[in-house]
Amino acid sequence: MNWLTHFFTSSIGKKIIMSLTGLFLIIFLLVHLIGNLQLLYNDGGKAFNLYAKFMTTNPLIKLSSYLLYAGILLHAIQGMVLWSQNRKAKGRKYEVYNSTTTSFASRHMGWLGVIITAFLILHLVQFWAKMKFGTVDMITIDGMEVKDLYSVVLFTFKNPIYVVVYLISMLVIGNHLNHGFSSTFQSLGLNHKKYTPLIKKIGVAYSFIIPAAYAAIPLIMYFTK
Amino acid sequence: MKLTLKIWRQKNANAQGTFESHQVEADEHMSFLEMLDVLNEDLVSQKKEPVSFEHDCREGICGTCNLVIDGRPHGPNQGTTTCQLHMRHFKNGDTITIEPWRANAFPIIKDLVVDRTAFDRIIQSGGYVAVNTGQAQDGNAIPIEKDQSGEAFDAATCIGCGACVAACPNASAMLFVSAKVSHLDLLPQGKVESAKRVQQMVNQMDAEGFGNCTNTGACEADCPKEIQLTNIARLNRLYTSSMFSTSKKY
Ligand code: HEM
Ligand code: SF4
Ligand code: FES
Numbered sequence: 149m150n151w152l153t154h155f156f157t158s159s160i161g162k163k164i165i166m167s168l169t170g171l172f173l174i175i176f177l178l179v180h181l182i183g184n185l186q187l188l189y190n191d192g193g194k195a196f197n198l199y200a201k202f203m204t205t206n207p208l209i210k211l212s213s214y215l216l217y218a219g220i221l222l223h224a225i226q227g228m229v230l231w232s233q234n235r236k237a238k239g240r241k242y243e244v245y246n247s248t249t250t251s252f253a254s255r256h257m258g259w260l261g262v263i264i265t266a267f268l269i270l271h272l273v274q275f276w277a278k279m280k281f282g283t284v285d286m287i288t289i290d291g292m293e294v295k296d297l298y299s300v301v302l303f304t305f306k307n308p309i310y311v312v313v314y315l316i317s318m319l320v321i322g323n324h325l326n327h328g329f330s331s332t333f334q335s336l337g338l339n340h341k342k343y344t345p346l347i348k349k350i351g352v353a354y355s356f357i358i359p360a361a362y363a364a365i366p367l368i369m370y371f372t373k
Numbered sequence: 374m375k376l377t378l379k380i381w382r383q384k385n386a387n388a389q390g391t392f393e394s395h396q397v398e399a400d401e402h403m404s405f406l407e408m409l410d411v412l413n414e415d416l417v418s419q420k421k422e423p424v425s426f427e428h429d430c431r432e433g434i435c436g437t438c439n440l441v442i443d444g445r446p447h448g449p450n451q452g453t454t455t456c457q458l459h460m461r462h463f464k465n466g467d468t469i470t471i472e473p474w475r476a477n478a479f480p481i482i483k484d485l486v487v488d489r490t491a492f493d494r495i496i497q498s499g500g501y502v503a504v505n506t507g508q509a510q511d512g513n514a515i516p517i518e519k520d521q522s523g524e525a526f527d528a529a530t531c532i533g534c535g536a537c538v539a540a541c542p543n544a545s546a547m548l549f550v551s552a553k554v555s556h557l558d559l560l561p562q563g564k565v566e567s568a569k570r571v572q573q574m575v576n577q578m579d580a581e582g583f584g585n586c587t588n589t590g591a592c593e594a595d596c597p598k599e600i601q602l603t604n605i606a607r608l609n610r611l612y613t614s615s616m617f618s619t620s621k622k623y
Binding site for chain 1: 392445470478543544578586588589590591595602603609611622
């Protein structure tokens with residue numbers, strides 16, 4: 149076997165794939181959030197629609213979006229492979245179950261990942277596919293014809309069922325990150341008493357603040373727009 | 374004190390196992406293994422098959438007294454082996470569930486005894502320092518920093534019991550392998566074979582069918598020698614950097 153294939157199929161190499169793709173998704177979450185907070189401006193969606201136009205046409209953004217699709221796919225597929233290998237390696241479970249030494253999130257990364265996948269599919273169908281393949285009304289902003297994605301989002305978040313679905317999904321992503329954030333650094337071999345306590349603190353804060361800020365978008369749009 | 378024990382019984386590797394309940398009269402000053410000795414004497418006097426369990430030193434150094442007690446390898450106490458667990462930590466009337474290590478790489482031999490030769494094969498694959506025999510070397514010939522030798526010593530306290538694998542929901546052997554790799558790698562004498570050692574030991578660990586680490590930390594919490602997760606980070610570091618920096622593949 150070629151050394152690189154050998155590395156990436158070893159137990160440690162597989163974790164390096166998880167951690168690098170996970171770290172990439174962590175950064176993506178922040179960037180995606182900053183863009184989407186424009187939904188909350190009181191401008192009838194002007195800033196958001198211009199941003200959406202930029203995001204769908206800029207070649208550099210296009211390139212990074214392919215990277216993102218590849219990253220998510222790699223993370224999800226590798227995650228599911230690891231999950232199934234690990235369940236097989238354990239075999240029979242204990243009669244008396246001990247849950248005192250590990251966190252809920254760390255024990256359920258696989259299930260949390262499955263729920264995130266379901267959410268991602270819904271999310272992409274609702275907005276990304278609609279923007280790319282569906283019909284979205286056109287509006288004119290500053291003399292430019294753009295698709296009115298803002299109204300699509302607003303219409304979606306006027307439905308309380310979707311608001312609840314998004315809130316639950318953010319809770320799930322928060323949990324996934326609660327373990328994932330600091331876990332990434334451990335996988336990359338970065339663990340030392342000099343900085344690991346700080347990484348853990350940042351991880352807890354990040355896994356709370358980012359999903360909470362995302363969750364605020366459907367909530368605010370439902371109640372105030 | 375009167376106790377009810379729910380114990381895993383299994384005739385051999387291929388037999389279907391089940392839980393069996395037994396009553397035992399124990400003293401709070403007994404160790405957990407002495408309590409099991411009392412049970413086995415009872416069973417023998419009733420002409421029943423005694424429960425097989427492993428033990429040797431009974432002082433926390435051999436790493437054979439491997440039992441999962443109420444869901445925790447080596448029982449509820451921090452930093453002790455089963456033989457160091459005393460019955461005063463239980464109450465009269467308690468029901469205690471006793472199970473063998475669960476991991477496909479540790480097949481059950483009988484009752485509570487599992488086959489841990491997978492660990493031996495991992496050690497054989499690289500967990501040593503090769504030296505030419507001859508005169509005994511002066512212990513202080515190669516200077517080493519105090520904190521580094523301390524860290525090496527901490528890692529070296531691993532007794533190879535396998536509680537880390539038993540505690541891990543993925544049956545990963547990373548804590549054990551990382552302890553063995555660290556304790557040699559932190560010393561100048563061990564540095565010489567660093568790349569070869571880490572690659573061969575990880576290869577063997579993977580070949581034995583242990584699971585992949587998900588950083589749950591269950592191993593660290595139940596390790597009787599309190600081996601730390603920082604060792605696993607070191608293993609990840611050493612393995613990754615050696616794969617990217619050596620021309621030879623082991
Ligand atoms: C919002 C998107 C996501 C982010 C930010 C994210 C982030 C992370 C991070 C940082 C880790 C820790 C990696 C490590 O321990 O080295 C992780 C682990 C994991 N993720 Fe995700 N993830 C996301 C989506 C998904 C999806 C869609 C799936 C699966 C279908 C998934 C499945 C997993 C699994 C199974 C693990 C545990 C892997 C292991 O430790 O062996 N994740 N994730
Ligand atoms: S690391 Fe701890 S639990 Fe694992 S084999 Fe060594 S002493 Fe036992
Ligand atoms: S019998 Fe040796 S460590 Fe317990």
